[in-house]
Amino acid sequence: MKLRNVLRKIALLFFIGTFAALALAQAKSPDPLPSWNEGPVKQSILSFVRKVTDKSGPTYVAPKDRIATFDQDGTTWVEHPLYTQAMFALDRVHELAPKHPEWKTEPPFKAILGNDREAMAKFTDADWGKIIGVTHSGMTIEAFRKMSQEWLARARHPRFKRPYTELIYQPMLEVMQYLRTNGFKTYIVTGFGQEFVRAYGEQVYGVAPEQVVGSSFATKYEYQDGKPVLMRLPKVFFNDNFAGKAIGINLFIGKRPLAAFGNSTGDRQMLEYTGAGGGARLMMMVLHDDGKREYAYGPAQGLPDTRVGTFTQALCDQAKKQGWVVISMKNDWNKIFAWE
Amino acid sequence: MKLRNVLRKIALLFFIGTFAALALAQAKSPDPLPSWNEGPVKQSILSFVRKVTDKSGPTYVAPKDRIATFDQDGTTWVEHPLYTQAMFALDRVHELAPKHPEWKTEPPFKAILGNDREAMAKFTDADWGKIIGVTHSGMTIEAFRKMSQEWLARARHPRFKRPYTELIYQPMLEVMQYLRTNGFKTYIVTGFGQEFVRAYGEQVYGVAPEQVVGSSFATKYEYQDGKPVLMRLPKVFFNDNFAGKAIGINLFIGKRPLAAFGNSTGDRQMLEYTGAGGGARLMMMVLHDDGKREYAYGPAQGLPDTRVGTFTQALCDQAKKQGWVVISMKNDWNKIFAWE
Secondary structure: OOHHHHHHHHHHHHHHHHHHHHHHHHHHOOOOOOOEOOOHHHHHHHHHHHHHHOOOOOOOOOHHHOEEEEOOEOOOEOOOOOOHHHHHHHHHHHHHHHHOHHHHOOOOHHHHHOOOHHHHHOOOHHHHHHHHHHHOOOOEHHHHHHHHHHHHHHOOOOOOOOOHHHOEOHHHHHHHHHHHHOOOEEEEEEEEEHHHHHOOHHHHHOOOHHHEEEEEEEEEEEEEOOEEEEEEEEEEEEOOOOHHHHHHHHHHOOOOOOEEEEOOHHHHHHHHHHHOOOOOOEEEEEEOEOOOOOOEOOEHHHOOOOOOOOEOHHHHHHHHHOOOEEEEHHHHEOOOOOOO | OOHHHHHHHHHHHHHHHHHHHHHHHHHHOOOOOOOEOOOHHHHHHHHHHHHHHOOOOOOOOOHHHOEEEEOOEOOOEOOOOOOHHHHHHHHHHHHHHHHOHHHHOOOOHHHHHOOOHHHHHOOOHHHHHHHHHHHOOOOEHHHHHHHHHHHHHHOOOOOOOOOHHHOEOHHHHHHHHHHHHOOOEEEEEEEEEHHHHHOOHHHHHOOOHHHEEEEEEEEEEEEEOOEEEEEEEEEEEEOOOOHHHHHHHHHHOOOOOOEEEEOOHHHHHHHHHHHOOOOOOEEEEEEOEOOOOOOEOOEHHHOOOOOOOOEOHHHHHHHHHOOOEEEEHHHHEOOOOOOO
């Protein structure tokens, strides 16, 4: 065989190899968002990612500044009939009750121990403050995370009869993964406890402890058997909700997000703050309009009113005005949970 | 030419290419810490990194958990005769003075405006609180970062006559880079302002805003011309010093560091907290014993006493007892600044 022929063969093999590799790559990454129905909502995500990753475009953003923030309850997992961490707190009250005989007659604990649903539905923020205070403090950070993990392993959602960590919205997991594949850092920004989410965030969302922004209790540095530990105190240090979400984002991340995802009034400022940046931005709100597969509540768009994850009509109007995308669970998601 | 000969030639070229690449790689990464003199201190760094990155060893740590925290003032840059951010605050007092005629007679501002060094040397923490309060608040986060950057561009160190950002310790930059090359996330954990360090951290240290843990003022979410902004309030939100460093590390990172670097009493708890973890850990303290090339202060080891970056003998004794490595600037660093 002549050299020319050999070189031709090599060139041909190279060509075939390249073609095969390209075909394979295409086959491997068909639709990054398979649980999303086709339509303008899904397109808004794809189009946003194209805009910030297209190096030749005017809205390109360097990977180091690609930040996306996700509210948790009602945005990445189920929050009805009650926030998961509130469920955890109620269970902890039952566990701790033997050590607190005074709770039998003392509100709000009396209502919890007596399973008085009517009274519990009327709990004020101050009541919840007391409940969270006694159930979430008095232990080290490590002990609290372990306790949270153990509870999550055994607790079951009253309707779905599954662990809460299986009630993650598959479409949102796909968005998180899709954004990370495109160089984004994804953060959970929750009004609930930072340490609670850190107990499972990496496993459930692929979000590392340093990428969880949330509310927190003060901690105290002290020594146990000569070893330093951080003890949780029954004292709120930071409230990461409403304006606190924008404040928390700056405090913990120090950069303005390019994309933010929420579902209730507590997320308004996070989305406003995100939208106030220049260039391409993506602000999305999950609307719970699927009572069949999940829950239906607003009161936006005439949906039933709720105290858990309220999405008001005013917020819905603001979303429209400011170009935020409202996700209809019913119409935009062909699958809600991975196990469906 | 026969096919066999062609293949031989290809194999030979491949061999030469591989050899050249390997030689180049070796030539490219000779000593990751060239500014460190040979000896047990330098070896402690190299040995620590080997231990946590050796997959077959008992102290291997996955990259996601490789966290290293660095104090800033006196550890990664010069802090004498006065902390850089205090210098910034003093300059700001002069700038703001025309708007505050009352400062001419009001302590501690009077002493600053009159350049009364004796009075300034006696400033209490409360005095500094007042000074930092008025000079570091009342503007948005963005305005404050810009103001910090502009000051750093024009300010000069009184002795070295160079920008403060050129007074970074080259050996510590090498350690940071070496750790990052080995999969570590490097954090600045400073008793000074988180936002101040964020203004230059990426450029100077290669440390992104989300990897700066520091003291902070409260911020307020408000609207300017309909756009949301975060305004800095004259109210301390978090004091990231002493026990605050361990608390801040958990708050912002949520993981225990594998390595921590400090130089003064404010770093004690950070090093203790780091050392209390299992496996391989590296705790290092910079001792300023080089009055010729930098400054000499302690009062550890009989060095002159100071109120700026105090390293007590008690801390030095604790370091010895707990296996922390004390770095002698004089003996362990053959170069202190990049421009030497």
